[in-house]
Amino acid sequence: MAVTCFIRYQIDPFQRDAFRRYAEAWAHIIPRCGGDLIGYFLPHEGSNDIAWGLIGFDDMAAYERYRAVLRADAQGRANFEMAQAQRFILREERSWLEDVAATRLPAQTVAPR
Structure with missing residues (x-):
């Protein structure tokens, strides 16, 4: 994984469970469409309306291929449509x-420069 798409969401804090369902759906959709789902994260302490999603790709070309597959994915479209209808993403x-590989992988697996 060379690049990561870092998505910052402002969510309706009263619809936290709806965002959780939205995020959980991506756990199956994103890998099937070619992305490396690092994870989705809900607020725990502090701000109650900021959530994050992180998706990795080998390069930007891989991301473009992912986008094309995602556009054709029925479950992906349904998840986007659900979010729009329920309006929990503000x-x-x-x-x-x-990616700075040496900070994510055990040091012995990263070749020195």
């Missing part, structure tokens, strides 16, 4: 992060 921001 705002969504995406950032792209470069």
Whole structure:
């Protein structure tokens, strides 16, 4: 995994369970469509309306292939439509992060530069 799509969600804190169901659905959809789901995270302490999703890809070309497959995926479309209908996502921001492999893998598996 070389790049990670970091998604920051502002959610309706009164619809936390709806966002949880939305996130749980992606656990099956994202890997099937070609993404490496790192995880979704709900607020625990502090802010009660910020959640995150992290999805890894080998490169941006892999992400583009994933997007094409996702657009054709019936469960993916249904999950997006459910979120729009229930309006529990108030705002969504995406950032792209470069993987620093030495910080995620055991040191002995990372080749020195």
